[in-house]
Amino acid sequence: MMRWLRPVIITLGLMLLWQLIVWLTDAPHFILPGPLRVLETLIAQFPLLMKHAGITLAEILLGLLLGTLLGLISALSLVTWGGLRRWLMPVLVVSQAIPVFALAPVLMLWLGYGMASKVAMATLIIYFPVTAACFDGLRQTPTGYLQLARTLGANRRAQLLQIRLPAALPAFGSGLRVAASVAPIGAVVGEWVGSSTGLGYLMLNANARMQVDLMFAALMVLAVMALALYFSVNLIARRLTPWLQESTSSTTRGDSQ
Amino acid sequence: MEIRIEQASLHWQQHCVFTDLNLTLPAGQWTSILGQSGVGKSSLLQLLCGIADDADIRGRIQCSDGLPLEGRVAWMAQQDLLLPWLSLRDNVLLAARLTQSRSASTEQRELALYLLQQVGLGERADALPAQLSGGQRQRVALARTLFQDKPLVCMDEPFSALDAINRLKLQDLAAELLADRTVLMITHDPLEALRLSNRILVLQGSPASLSAPLLPAGATPRPVSDPQVLQQQAQLLTLLAETVT
Numbered sequence: 110m111m112r113w114l115r116p117v118i119i120t121l122g123l124m125l126l127w128q129l130i131v132w133l134t135d136a137p138h139f140i141l142p143g144p145l146r147v148l149e150t151l152i153a154q155f156p157l158l159m160k161h162a163g164i165t166l167a168e169i170l171l172g173l174l175l176g177t178l179l180g181l182i183s184a185l186s187l188v189t190w191g192g193l194r195r196w197l198m199p200v201l202v203v204s205q206a207i208p209v210f211a212l213a214p215v216l217m218l219w220l221g222y223g224m225a226s227k228v229a230m231a232t233l234i235i236y237f238p239v240t241a242a243c244f245d246g247l248r249q250t251p252t253g254y255l256q257l258a259r260t261l262g263a264n265r266r267a268q269l270l271q272i273r274l275p276a277a278l279p280a281f282g283s284g285l286r287v288a289a290s291v292a293p294i295g296a297v298v299g300e301w302v303g304s305s306t307g308l309g310y311l312m313l314n315a316n317a318r319m320q321v322d323l324m325f326a327a328l329m330v331l332a333v334m335a336l337a338l339y340f341s342v343n344l345i346a347r348r349l350t351p352w353l354q355e356s357t358s359s360t361t362r363g364d365s366q
Numbered sequence: 367m368e369i370r371i372e373q374a375s376l377h378w379q380q381h382c383v384f385t386d387l388n389l390t391l392p393a394g395q396w397t398s399i400l401g402q403s404g405v406g407k408s409s410l411l412q413l414l415c416g417i418a419d420d421a422d423i424r425g426r427i428q429c430s431d432g433l434p435l436e437g438r439v440a441w442m443a444q445q446d447l448l449l450p451w452l453s454l455r456d457n458v459l460l461a462a463r464l465t466q467s468r469s470a471s472t473e474q475r476e477l478a479l480y481l482l483q484q485v486g487l488g489e490r491a492d493a494l495p496a497q498l499s500g501g502q503r504q505r506v507a508l509a510r511t512l513f514q515d516k517p518l519v520c521m522d523e524p525f526s527a528l529d530a531i532n533r534l535k536l537q538d539l540a541a542e543l544l545a546d547r548t549v550l551m552i553t554h555d556p557l558e559a560l561r562l563s564n565r566i567l568v569l570q571g572s573p574a575s576l577s578a579p580l581l582p583a584g585a586t587p588r589p590v591s592d593p594q595v596l597q598q599q600a601q602l603l604t605l606l607a608e609t610v611t
């Protein structure tokens with residue numbers, strides 16, 4: 110019961126705080142609209158918001174899928190081929206010195222103002238965290254498991270698929286969680302830099318036209334979307350590792366009891 | 367199949383565990399090694415199983431049939447090494463799962479269940495290892511080792527986590543199921559060694575060397591009340607205590 114009540118109470122509390130700030134600072138509604146006003150706009154502009162939200166969601170999900178797949182494949186190749194690791198690892202680390210946001214204009218130039226450039230942004234921003242998490246997970250298989258597998262006559266393929274991969278699933282899960290929380294940032298930043306659809310575009314556009322309440326409504330939709338995404342991914346990650354017990358992993362899973 | 371280790375030496379980084387060690391495991395006999403903690407028993411076992419990767423190894427391992435030993439040893443480690451994502455049954459079936467492309471056959475599944483029943487965990491076959499106690503986990507590891515049908519069986523303190531009664535029961539089970547195998551067992555318990563072994567050696571010193579073998583007479587598993595067992599237990603304890611000084 111409390112489990113379901115608590116989020117509701119927290120949400121209401123935050124709304125109240127928000128309203129309080131509006132009252133105390135006496136801010137005009139075009140600087141900081143109150144929560145009720147934003148809710149009103151949310152309902153009034155619902156179709157418009159949903160249209161843009163759908164596009165942003167598609168960008169985030171595509172980016173998440175591509176980034177995760179690429180990260181997983183990279184991590185697998187890095188552990189499988191030692192030669193590749195020695196050459197590619199430094200390149201990967203150096204590539205992290207370039208902020209992904211700084212690449213946004215370049216991506217617009219190459220991929221155009223459509224969805225492709227935003228998907229690329231989201232993919233790029235999660236690629237490294239996912240690769241790093243999977244790579245660490247795959248490398249840190251307890252040596253005893255691998256020794257046992259060898260005495261049992263497992264070839265390298267069986268060792269990878271049946272020992273190292275399952276042993277890396279918890280690490281992969283935390284990589285996924287990080288990815289789910291940063292992918293929306295990639296997509297929205299991409300939309301800010303240049304686009305004609307999506308929540309990021311809607312926010313910039315509303316801001317320019319002093320429709321601050323619409324901007325806040327878009328922000329709320331974005332927040333709800335990001336939260337829903339995080340919790341679904343969290344759920345998937347837990348399904349992947351059913352053998353981890355609640356007590357030992359609730360802190361690492363960011364799980365609310 | 368008789369196995370001979372000749373002139374073996376093993377170093378972990380700069381630390382010399384043993385040099386010029388010779389050990390013969392006669393075919394079909396149960397050999398036990400005792401020795402103090404940290405003397406190098408587990409290292410010797412890893413050398414025999416070909417999994418001491420980080421160690422610097424020298425020496426030869428010869429089998430009486432002239433073929434390499436690789437792939438013909440079953441290893442039960444000091445830790446149970448149960449895979450946490452597999453059920454007990456699948457952990458016992460691990461050898462089949464890792465080497466066959468098809469899933470385990472009905473006979474294999476039955477054998478796994480039979481072994482789990484023998485170690486007293488038949489009803490928990492579908493549980494995950496995380497739900498077990500330390501001794502229960504060790505019993506599953508024993509079942510997994512018995513499931514492998516290998517000519518040489520190496521066990522590192524296989525009964526160390528068990529209570530006295532279960533220990534005797536599982537010793538009898540192991541003695542029965544491994545009756546005509548070549549077995550090398552490491553243990554800290556002289557009584558256990560005396561019940562099960564045909565030959566008992568003590569590993570001592572640094573770098574470590576093996577004592578002359580003690581050869582208890584009679585069929586195994588010997589009863590705990592056997593006067594010869596009790597007398598030799600005192601003898602072994604003296605031998606072990608000597609190594610302190």
Ligand SMILES: Nc1ncnc2c1ncn2[C@@H]1O[C@H](COP(=O)(O)OP(=O)(O)OP(=O)(O)O)[C@@H](O)[C@H]1O
Nearest residue numbers: 378379383402403404405406407408409410420444
């Ligand atoms: N993987 C390793 N890397 C480096 N040193 C090791 C490694 N394994 C064992 N050693 C060292 O080798 C020595 C012998 O260790 P070993 O595990 O063989 O002892 P043991 O006789 O099995 O002891 P115990 O009865 O406590 O299990 C120890 O000094 C230990 O520090």
Ligand SMILES: [Mg+2]
Nearest residue numbers: 407408444522
């Ligand atoms: Mg040991």
